[in-house]
Amino acid sequence: MRFFFITFIISLIFALKSNAQFLENDFLYGNAGISAGNYSGLEGGINYIKDEEISIHLNYFYRSNAAKNKPEDYSSGFLGSSSVYNQHHSFIASAGYVMPLNTSKTVRLILKGGAGLRWSRIASNYQPYYTGSTWFSGKYYSYDYENRYTVELTMNPALEFALARGYGLSISPVVSIGSGRTFFGASLNNLFGKVRARSKVSN
Numbered sequence: 001m002r003f004f005f006i007t008f009i010i011s012l013i014f015a016l017k018s019n020a021q022f023l024e025n026d027f028l029y030g031n032a033g034i035s036a037g038n039y040s041g042l043e044g045g046i047n048y049i050k051d052e053e054i055s056i057h058l059n060y061f062y063r064s065n066a067a068k069n070k071p072e073d074y075s076s077g078f079l080g081s082s083s084v085y086n087q088h089h090s091f092i093a094s095a096g097y098v099m100p101l102n103t104s105k106t107v108r109l110i111l112k113g114g115a116g117l118r119w120s121r122i123a124s125n126y127q128p129y130y131t132g133s134t135w136f137s138g139k140y141y142s143y144d145y146e147n148r149y150t151v152e153l154t155m156n157p158a159l160e161f162a163l164a165r166g167y168g169l170s171i172s173p174v175v176s177i178g179s180g181r182t183f184f185g186a187s188l189n190n191l192f193g194k195v196r197a198r199s200k201v202s203n
Helices: 001-019
Strands: 028-039 040-050 053-066 086-098 106-131 138-155 158-164 167-178 183-193
Touching: 001 028, 028 053, 028 167, 040 183, 053 106, 086 138, 158 183
Parallel strands: none
Antiparallel strands: 028 040, 028 183, 040 053, 053 086, 086 106, 106 138, 106 158, 138 167, 158 167, 167 183
């Protein structure tokens, strides 16, 4: 959770300084949220929109999925879990094109995609061991994690709702392709920072 706390603090600083640092039609904001599909995960990042048209994004994705290579009789111990999860950390840089969907420009579609590095920790080297006696005896397993690295290509167009100048919500389908594993799902994110231009007050 430390990553999301840092993201929130950075976004808050951006929001407080946005008037002095950015043009009215430039937006800088952070995102933090959850995602699910053939995995479960968290994500966060920093986003910049230039002239309400071009966007640049730096994002971190954490994903976990059930390990398929575990032994059929796997158990981690008495009252332990019968599940084993692989862990995937992705660092992605992407760019996009912004399409406003209403006249007030509070709803926008960002067509974006990019590339980066995926670091995966894959459960492997399962070792059986036996413990106890009589009623509490049993066969259990320990395992190690194997580190793997691959280039990842990601497509994640986002539908963003700028609910206020400093806050919004985003929903996004996600497809991430890397050697050995393709992830697909959807994400829901909170947006913090300068999310939209100042509302014009009519006389």
